[in-house]
Amino acid sequence: MRALVLNGPNEPFSLATIPDPEPRRGEAVARVISCGAGLTIQHVKAGRAGVEYPRIIGHEITGVIEAVGQGVTDLSVGDAVTTYFYLTCGRCRWCQINRETLCENFGGYVGRVCDGGYAELINLPTQNYIKLPESLDWQENAAEVGVITDAIATPVKVIRHAGIKPGETVAVFGAGGGLGIHMVMLSKWAHAEVIAVDTATEKFSACRDAGADHCVNPNKEGCPELLKELSSGGVDVAIDFVSSTQTLETSIESLGRGGRMVTLGGSGESFAAHSHQMLQKELVLMGSRYATRQEVIDSLKLCGRGEVWPMVTETTDMEGAEALHGRLEQGLITGRAAIMINGPKDT
Numbered sequence: 001m002r003a004l005v006l007n008g009p010n011e012p013f014s015l016a017t018i019p020d021p022e023p024r025r026g027e028a029v030a031r032v033i034s035c036g037a038g039l040t041i042q043h044v045k046a047g048r049a050g051v052e053y054p055r056i057i058g059h060e061i062t063g064v065i066e067a068v069g070q071g072v073t074d075l076s077v078g079d080a081v082t083t084y085f086y087l088t089c090g091r092c093r094w095c096q097i098n099r100e101t102l103c104e105n106f107g108g109y110v111g112r113v114c115d116g117g118y119a120e121l122i123n124l125p126t127q128n129y130i131k132l133p134e135s136l137d138w139q140e141n142a143a144e145v146g147v148i149t150d151a152i153a154t155p156v157k158v159i160r161h162a163g164i165k166p167g168e169t170v171a172v173f174g175a176g177g178g179l180g181i182h183m184v185m186l187s188k189w190a191h192a193e194v195i196a197v198d199t200a201t202e203k204f205s206a207c208r209d210a211g212a213d214h215c216v217n218p219n220k221e222g223c224p225e226l227l228k229e230l231s232s233g234g235v236d237v238a239i240d241f242v243s244s245t246q247t248l249e250t251s252i253e254s255l256g257r258g259g260r261m262v263t264l265g266g267s268g269e270s271f272a273a274h275s276h277q278m279l280q281k282e283l284v285l286m287g288s289r290y291a292t293r294q295e296v297i298d299s300l301k302l303c304g305r306g307e308v309w310p311m312v313t314e315t316t317d318m319e320g321a322e323a324l325h326g327r328l329e330q331g332l333i334t335g336r337a338a339i340m341i342n343g344p345k346d347t
């Protein structure tokens with residue numbers, strides 16, 4: 001098969017022909033139609049997330065099952081699928097209650113500890129495949145369908161986790177990013193009033209298109225004062241995709257009574273919160289990580305019903321992947337991009 005192989009940190013893709021993967025017991029091989037390209041995997045390509053080389057990155061796939069290993073009964077050749085990003089044990093108490101992002105035996109990420117979707121074929125444990133609902137026309141919309149698994153599912157989880165209700169005010173920090181803009185979209189879908197916060201003002205028009213009622217550049221305008229003004233005293237939910245000390249503290253300071261702060265950035269930076277304010281306003285500070293399998297399934301169905309739809313602004317083929325990742329690194333992609341691997345007719 002042809003694959004985009006990374007041979008070291010911050011090296012260009014090597015478009016190589018390598019042996020086809022063979023599914024072992026409990027595994028299945030899918031033919032990849034498309035694979036989403038976002039900052040999460042660009043971090044790996046740029047060497048900011050450690051992996052063993054050679055490695056094939058990518059996890060937001062649309063694919064079709066091509067072969068199944070021994071003992072596989074829940075998938076058949078020809079099934080249209082997408083993938084779940086986390087390798088989890090399926091047995092611990094968190095997996096048992098459908099909170100597998102907290103898995104005690106977390107096995108890592110598809111496209112980091114095992115090869116991912118930037119190849120004509122992908123081999124994964126069967127529990128990492130999710131069958132596509134018939135309501136999704138994956139043959140016409142392969143690029144969009146593949147990115148639902150992360151770009152839509154991650155914000156869907158935040159909506160639930162933070163309990164965002166109709167009429168509430170939501171501020172999204174890092175709103176111009178690939179996930180941020182989908183968070184704006186999903187918050188609007190949840191009937192919130194949405195404030196997009198970003199220093200990349202060239203993304204504001206896309207943020208408005210995604211549903212932002214207000215766009216705020218924190219370098220130019222006083223945050224959190226402006227956020228408090230726009231929300232009549234403080235936002236109900238502040239969602240931080242940047243996760244710097246500054247954005248985390250601004251997020252908390254911008255909260256009103258009963259406010260919730262959600263961080264997804266995972267920078268590892270610390271922040272200070274005023275305990276008396278937390279008490280007086282009954283604030284909730286929380287982290288939210290990716291999505292559960294069920295939230296991915298629910299997101300696929302939401303898109304299948306036309307409730308929301310992911311924003312894919314660029315697609316290219318395997319030869320174009322290097323240039324596309326260069327644009328990702330420079331922050332020039334709006335929403336998501338995708339690599340088209342095999343045409344649906346080839347399957």
Ligand SMILES: [Zn+2]
Nearest residue numbers: 089092095103
């Ligand atoms: Zn587990």
